[in-house]
Amino acid sequence: MNNDESQPENNKPKYKGKYRIDSTRLPAWSYASNAGYFITICTHGKKCFFGEVVQGEMQRSPIGVIAQKLWYEIPNNFSNCQLDSFCVMPNHIHGILVINQIREGDAMNIRIQEEDAMNRVSTSQRGDGQRGGVTGLFNPMLSKNSLSKIVRWYKGRCSFEINQIYEGFGWQQRFHDNIIRDEFALDQIRQYIINNPINWESDREHPPHPPL
Template sequence: MNFNPEIHERRSIRMVDYDYSSAGFYFVTICVQGRESLLGEIADGVITLNDAGRMVENSWLELPAKYPDMAIDEHVIMPNHFHGIIILQPPVVVGAPLAAPGYGKNGTTDQGAASSAPTLGDVIRAFKSISAINVNISLDRSGQPLWQRNYYERIIRNENELHNIRQYIRNNPAQWDDDNENPTNQRNSAP
């Protein structure tokens, strides 16, 4: 079948005209392909990661070494999805303020030189790729997608939102029985 942009156009779920390299806090959710429970099990509100889940966690924890202009915050690996907070920061120049003037759209500076700051998409792409490679090798399922094509993000706008999202992440395993991502609930909710 030939590509037809009117039929095959991929619709972005990102905010139009938002600079995803902007300094800030971002809440992300990434789902396993087909919502398959590959990463662990939850019993009595506690997640127990299997080898694949531990590989995903290691991939998450190693992100700041790959991208020095970002940090990670609260996260949880669920059996079939992942929640985490990513903090993007402007590049720090010796003697310059932390939020250097002119740092802005498309990662450029006042002088027009590209910055080294990653976009949120860069960070997610690296995380998904590295974790998928490691998990697929471990599970002997080379070439199969681990993650769904896209991801969900929310720009965290203030301290109250950050606090609430951190609480949501921490409490997520305890809420598994009622979670929409729980395959048991998806089967029970079918018409």
């Protein structure tokens, strides 16, 4: 399984300072589909590379500035991706990515691919060598502009630029994602992202050690 694919967890999500998005990867869901996705990416070892929270406000380090700058460059490299709420925290980032296949014919092509994959998924689950492994054509790495490829580009670009000024920076191998189902969930997640610095002291990602 690709290192950048998110993995399912057993914790139930909560909001108001205790919320944690766990992966809900669906085997019959194309992660190039039009949808909003709530993304959490943590630094390796959850080290506080990106700065610190002071009186409820995030004070970004030069590394944190790079992490923020490159997030806003995602649409320049993936025309199907739009940005919503986003924040850099000391040892992780939260952001909403909206995949919207806006080019003519894209939506129709994706729908045809999904229908074809649904017809073939039982074969791929038998492990008979079909392209895409057990996920068949739902394998996120088979789509040019899939969620996994967008996140992989972001993580890779951050690692490259940050290591020019600070050797030793790295990300956790995986990331957490949550498919945003409706406007109510979208509003809740936006509020969670906005309030993340205020709730940092009670955040489960808050490290027991001081920032770098």
